[in-house]
Amino acid sequence: MTASWRAFFETAPAVGRTRLEGRDHLKAGIIGYAQSGKTTLFNILTQAGARTGYAGKDEFNVGIARVPDPRLSKLSEMFRPQKTTPATIEYVDLPGVAKGEFKTASQLNSLKTADALVHVVRAFEDAGNPHPEGSIDPARDVANFELEMIFADLAAVENRLERLEKELKKSKTADLESENKLLQQLRSHLENEKPLRELEMGPEQMKRMRGFAFLSMKPEIIVLNLSESDIRSIDSAVEKFNLASWTARPRLGFSTVCGKIEAEICELPPADSPAFLEALGFAEPGLNRVIRDTYRILNLISFFTVGEDEVRAWTIQRGTPAQRAAGEIHSDIERGFIRAEVVSCAHLIAAGSMAACKEKGQMRLEGKEYVVQDGDVINFRFNI
Numbered sequence: 403m404t405a406s407w408r409a410f411f412e413t414a415p416a417v418g419r420t421r422l423e424g425r426d427h428l429k430a431g432i433i434g435y436a437q438s439g440k441t442t443l444f445n446i447l448t449q450a451g452a453r454t455g456y457a458g459k460d461e462f463n464v465g466i467a468r469v470p471d472p473r474l475s476k477l478s479e480m481f482r483p484q485k486t487t488p489a490t491i492e493y494v495d496l497p498g499v500a501k502g503e504f505k506t507a508s509q510l511n512s513l514k515t516a517d518a519l520v521h522v523v524r525a526f527e528d529a530g531n532p533h534p535e536g537s538i539d540p541a542r543d544v545a546n547f548e549l550e551m552i553f554a555d556l557a558a559v560e561n562r563l564e565r566l567e568k569e570l571k572k573s574k575t576a577d578l579e580s581e582n583k584l585l586q587q588l589r590s591h592l593e594n595e596k597p598l599r600e601l602e603m604g605p606e607q608m609k610r611m612r613g614f615a616f617l618s619m620k621p622e623i624i625v626l627n628l629s630e631s632d633i634r635s636i637d638s639a640v641e642k643f644n645l646a647s648w649t650a651r652p653r654l655g656f657s658t659v660c661g662k663i664e665a666e667i668c669e670l671p672p673a674d675s676p677a678f679l680e681a682l683g684f685a686e687p688g689l690n691r692v693i694r695d696t697y698r699i700l701n702l703i704s705f706f707t708v709g710e711d712e713v714r715a716w717t718i719q720r721g722t723p724a725q726r727a728a729g730e731i732h733s734d735i736e737r738g739f740i741r742a743e744v745v746s747c748a749h750l751i752a753a754g755s756m757a758a759c760k761e762k763g764q765m766r767l768e769g770k771e772y773v774v775q776d777g778d779v780i781n782f783r784f785n786i
């Protein structure tokens with residue numbers, strides 16, 4: 403879908419929610435400097451076929467990626483359901499910005515509802531399309547872009563503080579005062595050039611901050627878009643480009659891709675891609691890696707529901723208790739939760755059937771506090 407982003411996002415809810423609060427998939431915003439390969443990556447992830455190499459300022463793309471999961475395919479082979487439903491991620495591909503432009507870029511609004519940011523950083527050489535800064539330097543671009551997000555948040559904080567000051571003069575309520583205190587704290591953190599995702603906060607503060615949808619508070623996946631010549635050293639690219647010091651930061655992580663090659667793989671007839679991948683020494687297409695890295699950085703896991711009608715993957719935050727996980731499927735199931743029948747998909751796939759798992763004692767009955775594990779196959783018992 404390509405349209406004027408303004409029209410689209412002005413109708414979108416302004417407050418960033420977590421996906422557990424009513425959306426049926428995760429939403430990630432693809433951002434970065436101009437001509438870094440954002441739309442190329444967007445196409446790889448969503449197969450949407452959006453136009454690349456076009457530096458339009460008013461166009462954005464929205465598409466859905468199916469989360470590849472070999473476990474889901476195996477379960478589907480086993481149950482032969484009418485429908486197999488993978489987990490999905492919605493990607494919004496935004497126009498690139500020039501250095502120094504981000505703070506005032508009107509796209510900022512459109513990122514408010516994103517659960518995560520996918521920041522594409524150019525690490526590929528292309529003489530025909532030179533980098534606007536004159537050289538390829540991912541460490542420089544990462545640092546600059548990070549600062550731009552911090553400054554954008556700082557501007558929003560200062561804006562609100564200014565208005566708060568006036569409001570406080572009129573009426574000194576406890577609520578306004580605690581907002582004032584929190585924002586002062588955020589301001590000094592941001593003035594130290596630190597992103598808000600690195601600030602420890604209590605639940606009350608988190609709640610207050612949510613309405614602002616600060617950019618530097620969102621988890622971030624930095625995707626290095628590599629040259630074809632780096633394809634064989636894809637696992638050491640972070641070190642090669644002097645970004646290792648960034649890897650210890652909370653809620654930020656790296657993924658690597660060679661956009662050009664992956665785009666070529668996407669164009670191949672599906673039957674030809676395994677041989678192409680093998681020739682490159684890859685076990686799977688790059689999009690799998692980027693999506694897996696997204697799950698890792700966002701601390702997400704999948705559980706499955708199985709049956710003759712549908713085999714389906716669901717995404718939850720690691721550490722989610724069974725009753726809340728049930729709410730992912732339907733609020734009625736959460737409300738009427740009785741028990742969860744749980745078997746790990748590894749056991750189920752090895753045993754070949756639910757009945758065989760039961761016989762082996764691999765099927766467990768768990769209560770509402772049970773912490774759902776990655777790969778659990780769950781049948782929720784509920785009563786409404």
Ligand SMILES: Nc1nc2c(ncn2[C@@H]2O[C@H](COP(=O)(O)OP(=O)(O)OP(=O)(O)O)[C@@H](O)[C@H]2O)c(=O)[nH]1
Pocket residue numbers: 435436437438439440441442443453454455456457458496497498499526527528531627628629630659660661662663
């Ligand atoms: N050599 C090489 N070229 C690439 C790679 N990825 C993208 N390109 C090229 O770089 C140009 C820009 O790619 P896009 O994907 O449109 O970049 P973008 O970041 O969406 O650009 P804007 O939206 O204009 O900011 C296109 O000509 C792509 O073919 C890559 O990995 N290697």
Ligand SMILES: [Mg+2]
Pocket residue numbers: 440441442454455456495496497498
């Ligand atoms: Mg683009």
